[in-house]
Amino acid sequence: MFSLASIATMGACIFLLGVFYSIGSNFNQMVREAEEGVAITVFFNENATDDQIKAVGKAISKRDEVAHYDFISADEAWEDYKEIYFEGNEKAAANFKEDNPLAEDANYEIYLADVAEQEDLVKYIEGLDGVREVHQSEVAARTLTDFNSLLTYISIGVIIILVAVAIFLISNTVMVGIAVRREEIAIMKFIGATDRFVRAPFVVEGVVIGLVGSVLPLALLYFLYNAILTYVYDKFTALNSMVSFIPADQIFRFLIPSSILLGVGIGYIGSRVTLKRHLKV
Amino acid sequence: MIELRHVTKKYEEGIHAVNDISLHIEPGEFVFIVGDSGSGKSTIIKLLLKELEPTSGRVFVNGKDIGLISHKQIPKFRRNVGVVFQNFRLLKDRNVYENVAFALRVVEAPRSRIRKRVPIMLSLVGLAAKYRSLPKQLSGGEQQRVAIARALINEPKILLADEPTGNLDSQNAWEIMRLLEEINQKGTTVVVVTHNMDIVHAMNKRVITIQKGVVVEDRKGRGGLNQYVSI
Numbered sequence: 001m002f003s004l005a006s007i008a009t010m011g012a013c014i015f016l017l018g019v020f021y022s023i024g025s026n027f028n029q030m031v032r033e034a035e036e037g038v039a040i041t042v043f044f045n046e047n048a049t050d051d052q053i054k055a056v057g058k059a060i061s062k063r064d065e066v067a068h069y070d071f072i073s074a075d076e077a078w079e080d081y082k083e084i085y086f087e088g089n090e091k092a093a094a095n096f097k098e099d100n101p102l103a104e105d106a107n108y109e110i111y112l113a114d115v116a117e118q119e120d121l122v123k124y125i126e127g128l129d130g131v132r133e134v135h136q137s138e139v140a141a142r143t144l145t146d147f148n149s150l151l152t153y154i155s156i157g158v159i160i161i162l163v164a165v166a167i168f169l170i171s172n173t174v175m176v177g178i179a180v181r182r183e184e185i186a187i188m189k190f191i192g193a194t195d196r197f198v199r200a201p202f203v204v205e206g207v208v209i210g211l212v213g214s215v216l217p218l219a220l221l222y223f224l225y226n227a228i229l230t231y232v233y234d235k236f237t238a239l240n241s242m243v244s245f246i247p248a249d250q251i252f253r254f255l256i257p258s259s260i261l262l263g264v265g266i267g268y269i270g271s272r273v274t275l276k277r278h279l280k281v
Numbered sequence: 282m283i284e285l286r287h288v289t290k291k292y293e294e295g296i297h298a299v300n301d302i303s304l305h306i307e308p309g310e311f312v313f314i315v316g317d318s319g320s321g322k323s324t325i326i327k328l329l330l331k332e333l334e335p336t337s338g339r340v341f342v343n344g345k346d347i348g349l350i351s352h353k354q355i356p357k358f359r360r361n362v363g364v365v366f367q368n369f370r371l372l373k374d375r376n377v378y379e380n381v382a383f384a385l386r387v388v389e390a391p392r393s394r395i396r397k398r399v400p401i402m403l404s405l406v407g408l409a410a411k412y413r414s415l416p417k418q419l420s421g422g423e424q425q426r427v428a429i430a431r432a433l434i435n436e437p438k439i440l441l442a443d444e445p446t447g448n449l450d451s452q453n454a455w456e457i458m459r460l461l462e463e464i465n466q467k468g469t470t471v472v473v474v475t476h477n478m479d480i481v482h483a484m485n486k487r488v489i490t491i492q493k494g495v496v497v498e499d500r501k502g503r504g505g506l507n508q509y510v511s512i
Contacts, residue, residue: 187370190330191431192360193387195353280352 003209006173010213010266013166014259017159018221022251024155029246031148034140035115041135042108042125052130053106059128060110065117069110077102116145166213166266171274173209177202178278185278195279202271210267214259222252282308282470283329283439288338290324290494298324300494301338306472308438311465311502313481314474316491322474325491326443329472330364331355343438360388363432363469367444369424371416377403377427378412384431402430406460422453429460433469440464442473446480454480 042060044053053071060069072080078100086092110125112118122134178185188198225248233240283306290299299321306312316322327333328340331347340347343361350358371380378399385395403409406426416424425445432440442461446454458480465471475481481488486502 183370184372187372187383188387189356190332190359190364190370191384191387192356192358192435194356197387197389 003173003177003205006169006209007213007216009169010166010209010263011217013162013169014214014263015217015221017162017262018217018255018259020155020158020162021255022221022225022246024151025251026245027151028148030243031144031151033244035112035144040110040112040118040122040125042110042131043104043133043135044106044130045132046104048130048132056125056128056130057108060108060125063121063124065113065121067111067113069108072107072109074100074103074106077105077107115140116148163262163266166263167270171270173205175274177205178275182278189279198279199272199275202275203268206267206271207264208267210263210265211260213267214263218252218256218259221255222248225251282306282310282343283472284341285325285328286339286341288328288335288340290321290328290333291336297321297494299328299335299491302491302494302496303338304489304496304499306470308470309465309468311462311471311484311486312473313484313486313488314472314491315476315478315481315488317476320491321494322491323443324494326364326441326472326474329439329441330362331358356388360435361437361439363429363435363437363440365425365428365432365440365442365445367447369416369421369428369448371424371427371431373416376413376415377408377419380416380427381430381434384434388435398434402434405433406430420453421449422456425449425453425457426460429457429464433464437469439470439472442471442475444475445473446475446477458484 042056044056057069057071060066078096081102082090110121112121118136122136125131125134185198229245229248232245283304285302285304288299288302289297291297302321302325314322314325324333328335329342329347331340331350334348342358345358347358372383375383381399381402382395385398390398400409400412403412406429408423408426408430411419411423416427419427425448429440429445440461445461446457449457454477461471461473462484484502488498488500488502489496490498490500
C-alpha cells in the first residue's frame with residue numbers, strides 16, 4: 001500500500017519535472033529564436049577596399065559566437081529600404097535611379113549563436129581595419145541574456161527540489177518496509193545472510209518504484225503534450241507565425257531516458273542508503 | 282572451539298555486562314551458562330555471534346579470533362554457529378518447511394539440496410508430519426523444534442541456545458533439552474544459556490555460573506540426563 005503511495009508521489013515528481021522541462025525547453029527555443037533575430041550590422045569606411053571588406057568578413061567567420069552572417073551590398077540595402085519605405089510610392093524612389101542614397105551603406109549583417117557574447121564581438125569588430133561603425137541592440141541582448149540565466153537558475157532549483165523530494169519518498173518507503181521486516185532481516189543476519197542477499201528485495205522494490213513512477217507520468221505527459229500542441233496550433237493560428245514549439249519526439253528523446261534513469265537511480269540509491277545502517281548487525 | 286580471554290563488555294552507560302571473563306569450551310561439550318537476569322549471560326551469546334564487540338579481551342570461535350573477522354566475513358562465520366532464541370524468532374507468515382528452508386536459501390543453497398535436507402532435518406526434530414503448519418498452529422515446544430531445525434540445517438559445529446526453554450511449559454522444556462542432548466551426542470558443541478536450575482541440576486552437564494558479569498563457578502558435570510528427567 002505504501003509502495004503504491006510512493007509510486008504515485010514519485011510519479012507526481014517526475015510529472016512535474018517533465019512539465020517544467022517541456023515548458024523550459026520551449027521557452028529556451030523561443031529565446032533562441034529571438035536571439036537569432038538580433039543582428040549586428042557592420043558598416044565600412046568610405047574608402048574601404050573590397051579586399052578590406054573581404055578580410056573583415058573572413059575575421060567575422062572565424063568567431064565562434066557567430067551563427068551566420070550575410071553581406072548586404074549597397075544596391076541590396078537600397079532595394080530593401082525601398083521595399084519598406086517607398087511601398088506604393090515607387091515613383092518617388094525612381095528619382096534616385098542613378099544615385100543610390102545608400103551607396104556607403106554596404107554592410108555585414110551578423111547573427112549570433114549566443115547574444116551574451118555580443119559586446120565582446122562588437123569590440124573586436126570595431127578594432128578591424130576598414131570598419132566605420134557597428135550597430136547593435138544592447139537592450140535586446142541584455143534582456144535576452146538575463147532571461148536565459150533566470151530560466152536556467154529556476155530550472156536547476158526546481159530539479160534539485162524535485163529530486164530531493166523523490167529521494168525522501170523512496171527512503172520513507174524503504175524505511176517502512178524495513179520496520180515491517182526488521183525481524184526477518186535480523187533472522188537472516190543471524191543465520192548467515194550476506195548484505196547483498198538482505199538488500200536485494202529492498203533494492204528491487206526501490207528500482208521498481210522508480211521505474212513505474214517514471215514510466216507512468218512520462219506516458220501521460222507525452223499524451224498531454226501532443227494534445228496541448230494540437231490545441232494551441234488549432235485555436236491560436238496567429239501564434240503559428242510568431243513562435244514554434246518543439247515537437248514531442250524531440251522533447252521526449254531527452255526526457256524519457258533522463259527521467260527513467262533518475263527514477264531508477266533514486267530508487268536504487270535511496271534503498272541502499274536507507275538499508276545501510278540496518279545491515280550492521 | 283570456544284574461548285574467551287579476559288573479555289570485558291562495557292556498555293555506553295558505563296555498566297559492565299561482562300567483566301574480565303575467561304573461559305574455554307572444548308569441541309563436543311555441552312555447557313550451561315547460568316545466572317540471574319542481567320548477570321551478563323546473554324551478552325556472552327551476543328559476543329560469540331559477533332553481534333557485539335568486546336570492550337577489551339579476545340573471543341575465539343572455531344579456533345578463530347572473531348575480533349579479526351571483517352563485516353564482510355561475518356555471514357560465513359555465522360553459518361558455522363547455529364543459534365536458538367527464547368522467543369523462537371520464526372517467520373510467522375511461512376510454514377514449518379519454509380522456515381527451515383529459509384536458512385538454506387539465505388546461504389544460497391541449490392534447490393535440490395533444500396528439497397533433500399529439509400525433510401531430513403524435520404524428521405530429526407520430530408516435525409515431519411507438520412511441515413505445512415504455520416508457527417501459530419504449533420505449540421511452543423514445536424516452534425522451538427522448528428527453530429532448532431533451522432539452526433542446524435547448515436550443519437554448524439556449534440549451537441548456541443539463549444533461554445531455549447524460557448517460553449515453554451515443563452514437559453516441552455524437557456523435550457527440547459532431550460533434543461539438544463541428542464544433537465550434542467552427534468558431535469555438535471552445545472552452549473545453553475538458562476536460568477532454569479531444575480533442568481541444569483537434572484542434566485549433570487558442565488555449568489558456568491555468572492554473577493554481575495563475572496564467572497563465579499565453573500563446575501564439570503557427569504554427563505547424561507539423571508533420573509529426574511526420565512520420570
